[in-house]
């Protein structure tokens with residue numbers, strides 16, 4: 001049953017508890033909470049931990065094994081509290097359609113924290129207090145929610161909830177997941193490569209599966225490709241993240257390229273800009289890539305000018321998926337990406353500009369003219385500093401110029 005349009009993370013989403021790798025303690029705690037619901041005090045559970053570690057998967061797998069129907073509500077879909085109340089509130093009071101037990105999943109509950117959506121959280125807290133069905137929430141917090149500083153917003157929903165931690169997955173667990181998938185897909189890839197991919201994912205099974213899919217679909221020789229990856233430390237280096245933008249035409253895979261990099265969006269933008277001409281040779285590909293980049297830049301401007309931070313994800317998608325699909329087909333050239341030069345140039349220009357400004361300022365103060373007028377006289381000062389060392393020395397002393405300023409005038 002091969003369906004090429006379904007990403008492997010969906011295709012191999014665990015259907016049973018036995019298919020969830022690792023996370024034994026968390027699975028036990030969650031099964032306990034769900035099967036004992038109503039008898040214990042807990043009304044809700046919060047599963048927390050980094051991305052791609054099986055939080056959402058665990059809910060579905062356990063629900064399937066225990067015979068619960070899952071009603072999924074994505075907290076970030078809701079703007080106002082009315083909607084949350086309408087869906088979750090009603091659902092929690094109605095019996096299930098086929099008399100089956102119901103479980104309510106509020107996936108990515110941390111999504112409503114950023115939107116100052118106190119109303120939404122309060123509504124949710126109310127539903128939790130009244131619910132007749134177990135409510136399971138997932139959150140991408142890496143730390144214990146008790147220790148997170150924005151904790152106060154969640155106090156109400158945390159009350160009476162069991163906290164269940166999902167840690168980063170062990171390399172061995174990820175390796176097992178990858179190994180199973182590659183067997184089912186009939187991919188010719190060595191164990192070494194799979195282990196390397198597993199390490200490379202840094203505890204994130206979703207990232208590992210996506211990587212495997214990229215390399216299996218987009219490369220004739222996955223082993224060679226994976227070998228070129230380089231080891232990953234805590235954060236993925238930009239040069240390796242860019243492989244997922246440039247060496248695929250699959251927007252879904254490219255979209256997650258910058259998930260684990262340390263660089264901020266401005267730096268990501270510069271990296272992409274720097275490397276487009278290193279990768280894309282065809283003029284139409286280049287044209288489309290730069291066109292996409294310039295559109296992303298418009299959104300960057302909107303963030304800077306109007307603080308529309310919501311555009312961050314838009315920009316990320318444009319400079320990953322947008323750039324990936326700007327090409328007709330991928331290039332066979334080896335991946336060799338460079339750090340952006342432009343940043344250095346900006347820095348140098350700034351440094352020059354600062355010198356010029358400080359000299360003009362000192363000159364203006366001594367001669368009682370404006371800084372603008374003084375700036376216009378700087379070229380004459382430069383001539384003096386080049387031709388007449390004695391007079392230059394006098395001027396430097398009078399204006400109290402420092403060594404770097406003198407050097408700037410002499411150049």
Ligand SMILES: Nc1ncnc2c1ncn2[C@@H]1O[C@H](COP(=O)(O)OP(=O)(O)OP(=O)(O)O)[C@@H](O)[C@H]1O
Nearest residue numbers: 009012013020021051052053054055056057205206
């Ligand atoms: N422990 C695991 N065992 C097997 N597969 C896993 C495991 N963890 C993650 N996966 C795979 O990775 C993908 C993502 O998993 P899941 O959606 O459960 O992550 P998550 O922890 O909910 O992440 P996020 O916080 O980003 O929502 C799924 O396709 C699933 O197949």
Ligand SMILES: [Mg+2]
Nearest residue numbers: 055056107138
């Ligand atoms: Mg999830």
